[in-house]
Amino acid sequence: MNSKRIRGSKNIFHLILLFTFLIILWLFPDAFRANRSIMWYFSAIVISIIFMIRYRSITKNDIIVAIILGEICTIADPFVGITTMFAYVGGQSVFRNSANKIVLIKGGNKKNIATTALLIVVVGVFLGIINLFLANMEMEITPGFGLEFVLKALKAGISEEIIFRFLLFAVCVHVTKDKILSKFENILCYGIMILPHVLIHFTVFNIDVVSAIILFLLFGLPFALLQRKHDLSTAMGSHFLVDIIRFCVYRA
Numbered sequence: 001m002n003s004k005r006i007r008g009s010k011n012i013f014h015l016i017l018l019f020t021f022l023i024i025l026w027l028f029p030d031a032f033r034a035n036r037s038i039m040w041y042f043s044a045i046v047i048s049i050i051f052m053i054r055y056r057s058i059t060k061n062d063i064i065v066a067i068i069l070g071e072i073c074t075i076a077d078p079f080v081g082i083t084t085m086f087a088y089v090g091g092q093s094v095f096r097n098s099a100n101k102i103v104l105i106k107g108g109n110k111k112n113i114a115t116t117a118l119l120i121v122v123v124g125v126f127l128g129i130i131n132l133f134l135a136n137m138e139m140e141i142t143p144g145f146g147l148e149f150v151l152k153a154l155k156a157g158i159s160e161e162i163i164f165r166f167l168l169f170a171v172c173v174h175v176t177k178d179k180i181l182s183k184f185e186n187i188l189c190y191g192i193m194i195l196p197h198v199l200i201h202f203t204v205f206n207i208d209v210v211s212a213i214i215l216f217l218l219f220g221l222p223f224a225l226l227q228r229k230h231d232l233s234t235a236m237g238s239h240f241l242v243d244i245i246r247f248c249v250y251r252a
Contacts, residue, residue, distance in 0.1 A: 048090025124241025149247035157240030194220035
């Protein structure tokens, strides 16, 4: 019993330490006038390389999927595309033999595929409509459609889910040594999967607490839950729909 408590305390300490590190990583660019995006993406690449070396469980299929997903993002932003490739392989390195894994697609039967498609449409459209109402307070409706909107939405849906949630949960699994997570540890993990992506939209000097809470609860949490409870594809697909709906209505 004591050994379990000690192990649980260590896991909580490690997760809190990770959470603190991510906050510092957010604060660092403002303190030293560094490029915020480059800091996040460079850190993701370094972490991914460490995982590849540490776990040595990369498969040919992982590399193929990473290239496909990364290339889709590369069309809109080459650096983001490259980071996405590394982040996917790095995360898969941890999840390969993990009991706390996030899978690309849940199962291979028709029922699971249908569930994935249904969740993408229902969650994506629902959150997309909410996003329209929120954006309507600040933006003018200028409907339109273009290939650039599709590419931008694909880049956001794929890269942000992989870099800011998929990889960060892999870090959580790594620091807790793949142990069964307690309720509090799960809460910390969800916070780690959500907060960095919320904070990247703000600087220390212009953070809007209300907007941050809305992003956390209405968008970050649903996507994190989809990844943990279902699969990565569902989170990426619904995220894509949220963004493509906004782009086609507001062109921004």
